[in-house]
Amino acid sequence: MNRKFDISITVFLNGEKQSIMTYQGEYRNLMALLYDKFYIEDFGECKGTGRCGTCHINILNHSEELLNKEGNETTTLNKMDFVDSNSRLACQIMIDKKLHGLQIEVV
Numbered sequence: 001m002n003r004k005f006d007i008s009i010t011v012f013l014n015g016e017k018q019s020i021m022t023y024q025g026e027y028r029n030l031m032a033l034l035y036d037k038f039y040i041e042d043f044g045e046c047k048g049t050g051r052c053g054t055c056h057i058n059i060l061n062h063s064e065e066l067l068n069k070e071g072n073e074t075t076t077l078n079k080m081d082f083v084d085s086n087s088r089l090a091c092q093i094m095i096d097k098k099l100h101g102l103q104i105e106v107v
């Protein structure tokens with residue numbers, strides 16, 4: 001099947017800015033996408049249960065809706081350092097077209 005890569009996400013990682021393209025359904029969530037594209041060491045240790053906090057990102061430019069926490073996210077973030085109001089766990093963000101234009105920083 002020929003898929004259209006119609007979701008663009010800008011990622012700031014280790015001081016570098018990179019753009020990645022994906023489409024709805026290519027990856028289960030943003031954590032899986034970032035892990036696959038960048039091979040970040042120790043990223044996503046709990047495989048998306050929202051408990052390890054290793055997939056911590058900051059949302060740089062998107063809507064309030066994307067700042068709403070899911071599941072275990074608030075509990076996990078409250079135990080961590082360097083958390084602010086833009087913090088999210090990438091594993092709790094599903095890949096869909098609403099993410100197009102998103103800018104994030106991997107913490």
Ligand code: FES
Nearest residue numbers: 044048050053091
């Ligand atoms: S992968 Fe563990 S909290 Fe996201």
